[in-house]
Every structure is written in C-alpha cells, then in structure tokens.
C-alpha cells in the first residue's frame with residue numbers, strides 16, 4: 001500500500017463500506033467491479049482517485065475515463081473537496097475528449113495537422129452523400145445513414161478500409177445484401193476526410209489505436225504518463241476503446257474498471273459486453289470486488305428493478321439489497337393522450353413538491369425518445385414549472401451556430417471541405433452549386449484540395465468565378481491574420497462581422513431570425529467568457545475550437561444554479577440520480593421500441609434501458625402511459641408496455657382513474673388501489689394492436705371535450721377531412737395562441753393563415769403545424 005502524504009487527511013475512507021474501501025485502497029494491479037446500480041461504483045472511482053493523490057500519486061499520472069463530460073466534471077468537483085486544487089491536474093474526461101487532446105499533440109506523426117477538424121455526424125453524412133452522388137448510387141439502397149453506420153461499426157471494430165475490402169466474410173455479406181460497393185465508399189470517405197484534415201468521431205478512437213500501434217515511442221510515453229487508469233461505465237465501451245485501455249495499461253497494469261452488465265445500453269453503437277468477460281482473461285491477477293448494497297434507492301425500487309431484470313436471460317449473477325426504507329410503491333398512472341400525460345406529470349410535480357418538500361431539481365422526467373419531450377414541456381409550461389432539457393438538439397447543432405463555427409474551422413484549417421461547402425456561399429456571394437462543383441472537379445483533376453483551388457483560383461477556373469473565389473480566399477486569409485494577433489473573442493467577433501453573418505441575421509426580423517441572432521450572441525458571449533478565464537494561458541480561438549465539436553448542450557452551464565426539473569432520454573440519464581423520477585410513455589412500440597420487439601437481444605437491451613431508468617430514482621418513482629398519442633402525424637392507439645406487467649404487482653400502486661370504456665378498468669381494485677386477482681393479465685390487452693384511427697376505442701366518453709382542450713385534432717391525418725374553420729382560436733407549439741384567418745387547399749396540403757399576437761400572420765401547413773383547437 002502506498003504511503004500516506006504527511007499530514008494528509010484520510011477521513012473520507014469512513015464513508016465507504018468494507019468492500020468499497022478495499023477497492024479504494026487497493027491501488028496496485030488490475031481491479032474490476034461489476035455490480036448493480038446505485039452500489040457505489042462511481043463513488044469508488046472518485047474516492048480511489050482522491051486516495052491516490054492523498055497518498056502521494058501525482059495527479060498528472062492519473063487517467064479517468066467517464067461516459068459523459070458532465071460525469072467527469074462532477075467527479076472532479078468531488079475529488080477537489082478532498083485534495084483541493086490538485087484535482088484540476090487529473091486527466092479526466094470522455095474517451096473522445098481525452099484522446100482528441102492527445103491526438104492534437106501527436107497528429108503529425110500520423111499525417112494530420114494538429115489543428116485537424118472534428119467532423120460531426122452531419123459533416124460525415126454530407127461527405128457520404130457527396131460520394132454517393134458522384135458514384136451515382138441508389139440512395140435508397142445505399143442510404144447515407146446506413147453507410148455511415150457501417151463505416152462507424154468497421155472503425156469501432158478496428159477494421160480499416162483496406163482490411164474491409166480484403167475480408168472475404170465482410171465482402172460476401174455486402175454482396176449478399178446487394179451493396180458490394182460499401183468497401184469502396186469507405187475508402188473514398190476515409191481519403192476525403194484525410195484530404196480535408198478532418199477526423200470523424202470514430203476516428204478519434206480509431207486513429208488513436210493506429211498511433212499507439214505504429215509508434216511504440218508514443219505508446220511508451222503515455223504508458224509512463226498514465227500509471228493509474230480508471231474507467232467508469234465499462235460495460236458500454238466498444239472494441240476500439242477496450243483496445244486503447246488495454247494498451248495503455250500494459251506497462252503498469254494499474255487499471256480499475258467498474259460497470260454493470262445489466263446497464264449495457266449502447267450495443268447499437270458497438271458496445272460489447274464481451275469486454276467485461278475479456279477483462280478476466282486479460283489480467284489473470286485480477287482482483288474482483290463485489291458491491292451488493294444499493295445506497296441510492298428505497299427497497300421497493302431496488303426490488304422492483306431486480307424483478308424486471310430477472311426477465312433477461314443473458315446476465316451475470318448479482319445480489320443487490322437496500323437498507324433504506326421500504327418506501328412508497330411505484331405509482332402507475334394512465335393518461336388518455338400524450339398531452340394529458342404531460343399535464344398529469346406536471347400536476348404530480350406540483351403536488352409532490354409541496355407534500356414532500358422536494359425542490360424542482362429533485363425531479364427528473366425520463367423518456368425513450370426525444371420527441372416525447374414536447375408534451376411534457378407543454379404540461380410544465382402551463383403550470384409555470386421551470387425545466388431544463390438535456391440532450392436533444394444541441395445548441396452547437398443549430399444552423400446559425402454551425403455556420404459561424406464553419407468560418408472558424410476554415411480559419412484554422414482551410415482544407416476543411418465541409419466547412420468550405422457550408423459557407424462559401426453563405427451569406428450569398430454568387431458562388432452557387434455549379435461553381436462549387438467546378439471547384440471540386442478542378443481539385444480532383446489536379447490532385448489538389450478545394451482550398452488550393454480557391455486560393456489560386458486564376459490557375460484553375462476563369463473569369464468571374466476566379467474573381468469571386470479570390471475575394472473569398474482573401475477574406476479567409478484576413479481572418480487567419482487577425483487570429484494570430486487577437487484573443488478568441490476579438491477574433492470571433494471580427495469573423496462574424498466581416499463574413500457578413502451578423503448583418504445577415506440582424507436584417508431578418510422574423511421571430512426565427514431574431515432568435516438566430518440571439519443564438520449567435522450567446523455563442524460570442526461564451527467565447528468571451530473563455531477569453532476572460534484566468535486559469536488558462538492560451539486564449540486563442542483555435543484553443544476554444546479544439547473541443548467544440550465534442551460539446552453538447554449539457555456542457556453549457558448557463559443555468560447551473562437554477563432550480564429546474566430535468567428532462568432527458570434514458571440514455572442520457574445513465575449514472576445520474578434524482579429523488580423523484582417519472583418514466584413516461586410506457587407503451588408497447590414506444591418502450592420497448594417498435595424495432596426491438598422482434599429479437600430477443602434487442603428486447604433485452606430495451607429491458608436493460610428500463611432497468612437503468614428505474615434505478616435513477618431515490619425515493620419516488622412514477623410510471624406513466626397514454627392510451628393514445630400522436631405519432632408521425634396520426635393519432636395512434638397505444639397499449640401499456642409489457643414492462644409494467646413484468647414488475648411484480650406487490651411493488652406497484654395503480655392510479656388509473658375509472659373510465660368505463662377502458663378495458664383496463666375491470667381488473668383494477670379501486671378501493672385497495674392495488675392489483676386485482678389476476679395481476680399478470682392486467683395489461684395483456686385484448687384490443688387489436690395499436691392501429692391508427694381517429695376515434696380510438698380506448699378513449700373516454702369525454703373525447704370531444706378533451707379534444708377541445710388538449711388533443712391535437714386528427715384533422716391532418718391525410719385521408720380525413722380537417723376540423724379547422726376560419727375564425728377558430730388555435731394554439732401553436734412555438735408561436736402560442738392565434739386565430740385562423742383563412743384556409744386554402746385540400747387535404748393533405750391544407751394551408752392555414754393564422755394571426756398570432758405580436759407576430760402577425762403566419763402561413764402553416766396543417767399536416768406539419770400540429771395546431772390545437774382552443775375554441
């Protein structure tokens with residue numbers, strides 16, 4: 001055991017049970033903890049790092065890999081409470097952010113500029129679409145999404161394009177699937193990215209593997225540097241990540257991984273449970289610690305979670321118990337529509353908050369898909385409940401933000417072809433698609449990059465186009481010159497002004513235009529904050545840009561201290577905990593998702609997702625479902641999820657208000673508020689599977705009233721006449737309340753002109769606008 005630093009305080013060890021403490025103090029050699037949710041795995045890593053530092057390890061020698069940026073930020077904060085400011089020197093972050101940082105230092109060794117661009121998923125798909133167009137391939141057979149996933153999965157399994165093409169099994173698979181050209185597309189894609197000095201997300205790991213494999217000196221350097229490695233959420237690592245960890249740990253073998261196979265929810269992205277099993281094989285000296293006590297949740301929640309996961313065949317055996325109070329039963333609530341579900345959750349939050357003394361930040365609403373947040377938001381807004389949505393469309397994914405960032409990217413990496421394509425004609429400068437095609441053809445013909453052609457335009461194209469390109473090149477060069485002199489904020493402002501973006505957005509005084517302008521201001525404010533930070537020395541825009549492609553909404557802390565309800569998908573809730581949790585949309589074909597119900601392995605993954613969701617709750621858990629909901633523009637009948645049925649009845653309390661027309665009611669014992677004599681049949685529905693209809697059988701007699709108050713009218717189902725009329729008062733998700741001025745066209749393309757207070761007339765296509773009738 002390592003020596004205690006003189007005077008170091010080791011009191012924190014008191015906050016650990018004997019198994020946790022052993023795992024914390026045993027810092028040498030390989031350690032693995034596979035244990036259930038809430039058993040303190042993350043706590044062990046946190047305390048272990050603190051302990052290493054308190055007993056004399058240099059924080060620069062510690063590498064901790066977490067699943068989200070937020071997780072690493074929280075962990076660092078907790079460690080700093082024990083070790084003070086030394087905590088900032090720990091290498092800690094997601095795989096992507098840590099290895100992007102290392103690649104910036106080492107990029108030239110593998111032929112990349114150190115200021116390489118990180119292509120996000122949109123950029124990658126745009127490159128793929130361009131390639132498909134050039135190769136004149138059927139974009140249904142070779143859908144960009146499909147091709148992207150195929151390339152991604154090859155990279156995550158460390159298969160280069162050369163190996164892909166040479167692998168007989170892969171080739172025959174592709175031929176069988178009538179897509180024999182995937183290998184060639186992969187090759188062109190990889191070369192295109194390389195020519196643009198760009199790496200996609202998967203490259204950050206794939207190229208790290210290449211770097212460590214081909215440069216033993218670099219491998220050795222990082223093995224010496226990272227003498228202690230720790231990985232949280234190890235069950236969700238893919239092969240590429242597994243290999244990096246294995247290589248780095250090879251010299252000292254001080255590696256500690258923690259995870260829970262029952263929470264593996266990223267198989268669709270290549271995560272491989274095999275990595276847990278391999279670990280035992282890789283390190284024969286492995287010490288395995290068992291954590292069995294759940295400290296997070298009430299007994300009811302823990303036992304219900306165990307009863308759910310027991311339905312999965314494939315799992316490692318674990319015991320879990322809670323010493324906390326038995327707690328309340330899990331509440332199951334039914335709504336008739338998704339909008340009513342939102343209302344019901346909002347009302348429950350108000351009530352729970354006043355009866356339990358919880359604050360808004362103690363509540364989380366978890367859903368399977370981002371689209372479900374709309375109904376929740378509406379419910380919360382109506383009761384003035386403050387909330388924050390995590391994930392979803394990131395601030396950094398908005399068009400105007402990406403446009404300005406593309407100018408920044410171009411400034412530091414003029415080879416970046418996706419950035420060129422994005423802004424060469426934005427704001428408009430008369431360089432249209434035909435001109436862009438000319439640039440690409442010239443670049444291909446001469447083996448040059450697009451930037452070579454643009455910056456020497458007169459050598460490659462003639463006349464007017466050459467002049468326009470020359471002007472564009474001079475502008476970018478002026479940005480480069482300013483970036484050398486100015487700090488991040490002044491450079492960014494200079495670019496926003498001189499590229500014409502600020503003026504373009506300022507002159508658009510529509511609601512959307514104004515909000516885009518505000519978003520640009522918000523980005524500039526963020527850059528200003530960065531430039532004014534005192535804890536960093538280099539304040540150039542290039543430094544700010546390094547991580548920007550990896551940032552998500554959740555990393556913006558604007559409202560960190562606000563007391564808000566959290567809304568997020570279950571995938572983003574991993575590792576988190578809240579006193580009071582709502583899991584909404586527990587319906588067949590939504591959760592479990594429609595695509596998963598035909599295969600055991602996918603259904604088991606959905607069940608693990610449900611297990612993750614349940615185990616986020618500390619004291620109170622509510623499950624909700626709607627009997628009808630709008631999906632893809634039509635009202636759809638929904639059945640309660642099979643997952644509710646899988647929870648043993650003794651853990652549940654049903655709150656399904658009497659509704660004579662609903663077949664569920666017959667089984668519900670209203671007085672005892674519990675299961676009837678045939679609990680397990682309770683949710684097995686005799687009704688036909690969720691077909692689409694405008695008058696679902698399960699809806700209550702009050703349908704017409706509800707329709708006026710909450711339900712989007714089924715008017716925009718293509719085959720039906722709509723219910724809108726001139727003069728009707730309606731509500732729009734974004735524009736608020738308005739009045740229909742006129743209606744034109746026939747279904748499904750009826751266009752409504754609606755007058756909104758303060759905004760004037762707006763034309764909306766009924767089939768997309770999701771207008772609700774108020775009166």
Ligand SMILES: Nc1ncnc2c1ncn2[C@@H]1O[C@H](COP(=O)(O)OP(=O)(O)OP(=O)(O)O)[C@@H](O)[C@H]1O
Nearest residue numbers: 015016017036037038039040041042043295296575
């Ligand atoms: N020995 C302990 N004493 C008191 N509280 C503890 C102890 N161990 C863990 N906890 C608390 O229990 C909760 C769950 O711990 P933690 O988040 O580390 O679990 P986990 O195993 O990482 O969960 P998950 O699988 O969901 O990521 C946290 O609030 C943590 O502070």
Ligand SMILES: [Mg+2]
Nearest residue numbers: 041042043575
């Ligand atoms: Mg954890």
